[in-house]
Amino acid sequence: MKNKVISLTKVIFKNSFQNMETAKEANTNKKSKSMIILYIFVFIYLAGIIGVFSNGLIKELIAIKQEQMFIGLILLGIAGFVLIQSIFSAINILYYSKDNEYILPLPIKPREIVASKTNVLLITEYFVIAIIGLIPLSIYGILTSASGAYYIAMAIVLLTFPIIPVLISSLLVLIVMSFSKFAKNKNRFQLIATLFIIAIICVLSFTTSSQETSPEELIEMVTKANGLVETIRGAFPTLGMAIESLVNTNLQNQILNLLLLVTTTGIIYILYIILGQKLYLKGAVGNLSSGKKTKKKIDERKLFKKSTLFGTYVGKEFKTLLRNPVFFMQCVLPAILFPILIIGLSFLGIKGEQNSELESIVNIIQNKTSIYLGIGILCAVQFFLMFIYISATAISRDGENAVFIKYIPVPFIKQIDYKVFPNIVMTTFMSILTIIMVEYLLKIPIIYILLIAIASIIMGIFHSYISIIVDLKRPKLEWNSEYAVVKQNMNLMWPVILGLVNITIIVALAIICNFINSYIFIAVISLIYIFLTIVIRNYIKKNEEKLLEKIY
């Protein structure tokens, strides 16, 4: 079994990532070297941001003798991130990957397939953990002058701790998907199943994290050195062991906790494989073909109807996005979910918990028109924009069909406008949603908030056009599952990087120009984005040949 699992893991992993370099043509050495340098630069940039943030937070926590809370927060963050993230990955890698068509007929046991696919899931999670876990925990080690044992323990914890969240998500996916044979419409089932699993995870995390702590207990925890970390210890099954492995000053205890962590993880892995082999084939077989098959008579009056070019093209783009669960969840849903989750939850936190400090901050901000407030909202919108991938995947989503752009008699720039349009619709929706929630919370004067809304929408349009350039320059056209377009796609770093650059620039502008009237400042920002959008669109129009050379 061992060898089969290892070779299958290798094959599935390579197959998933074989098109990370998206261009079909053979890359020259010079090109691939420059790309490697670029990726290193991007990695350093992201690592730098996380590093600076971690550094600040650890120093603050050291000052109040609560630095161990940092380890708890990072590990909890990893658990939460991996839980949510691996739901999407698990559904796609276990069930909707094209390699199932080739793997299922082979004489491989279900447990070997489940083990290999789960390994691939885990390996992909390690890439992200390298950024969100390794860097902050290393900085913690440096700032607290930790011994060599800490770094060894850190490596073991980072390798073992994410396994259980992956197994929980995968097991939920295996259970829910084993009912898929009863579903008539596989696509709808996948969408509903994913949302259902996300809801389960949210409910689970809410119930485990909402431990009742009385004010007296809280004061005691805060006053005791590193007492605050106790509040989150029970938020995830192995979190306590992982924290103890890293913060315990007693080497014996540290080793004991590490052993406990590794053993618990091992036992849960074995249980998962046993359950997985019973559940997997139930969902996987019969899932190979999907798509709604009807022989309904077509309504001739409705269906043979002429539309405008704009209507038909944008309609096609929307249909592809909405009917494809992976694209819908990764490209459209964040536009709705992110503002609601982040702003909504913080709003609930402020209103619901009688948090006097936060409430007083809100009272200070309310009814104000400061530049920083406007910029703060724009930065929040820009942050949400980074996760709307409609434009950034507009070409790649068509896969090998993307050549279609080149042989139909429709001008290139028009096609780009139509492809970008759904992104503009969703970014506008997200901006308005964010603005409404902020307005409800902060009661900003109506003219000022309207001005901010306009600036946000224009920023969204700019973001939509600039994102499609990334996809045009490096389209990922050969993929074996839709998941590869939205997850195993290095291009999607670019909207994040461009977003961070944009945030840096507008914050810098706000600092430099803080003497200007805030209304004028936001209006000028809007004009700058209009100008930049025109420049970017003209660039696309004039460089058709160059931008299309990777699509053939």
Add this chain to the structure above:
Amino acid sequence: MIKIENISKSYVKGKKSIDNLNLEIRNGEIFGFLGPNGAGKTTTIKMIIGVLNPDEGDILIDGKSIKKESLEAKKEFGFVPDNPDMFLKLKGIEYLNFLADIYEIPNEKRKERIENLTKKFEIYDNLNSEIQSYSHGMRQKIVICGALLNNPKNWILDEPMTGLDPKSSHDLKEMMKEHSKNGNTVFFSTHVLEVAEKLCDRVGIINKGKLVFVGTFEEMKNKFKENKSLEDLFLEITENEE
């Protein structure tokens, strides 16, 4: 009419995938484009339809340059790609309407054309289903219907018979004959030599990016002065060029 003038294309510097190719596909003829795998058939077709730019030379479709008047030239042909997995999330009828809108086909005409074509290929009853649920052959049929929807004068088909059942294959061949009889052009690539032999007015054989033969089957026999089958002649021509 499709006129290919001195086109060359290299993917890798110094190695020509298509080398100075000249070819004219006249009105009223069915032209078969043959060649071993990797000979340059698909690259040539991609250059004809404007997906790839030739490094040198030009291609004229009904006198319109695919380089200089690309939009006008693109209106003059219908193209069937070798991979029929097109826009799988669209329903068959949505795909055809989408193409009808792109080629600006008026309502009455589109209804008539869609009905005629899809009934001929026996997929009319499946038009309300997503293309993803179609079999390979059905996908091939819907793509062919889409390409022929605007009744283009020039048909460019890359391996069009692949996956078609015998009846549909027969119908498509009959449609190709009828189309050429009406003074139009049919240019298609194929690996099936019998189809080429029976259907084509002329064939072109490409090997390693070079056109090694253009003419009728009779001319081929005369040239090589041998009374062999097309298969034997094809093998001889392509092997001699090795």
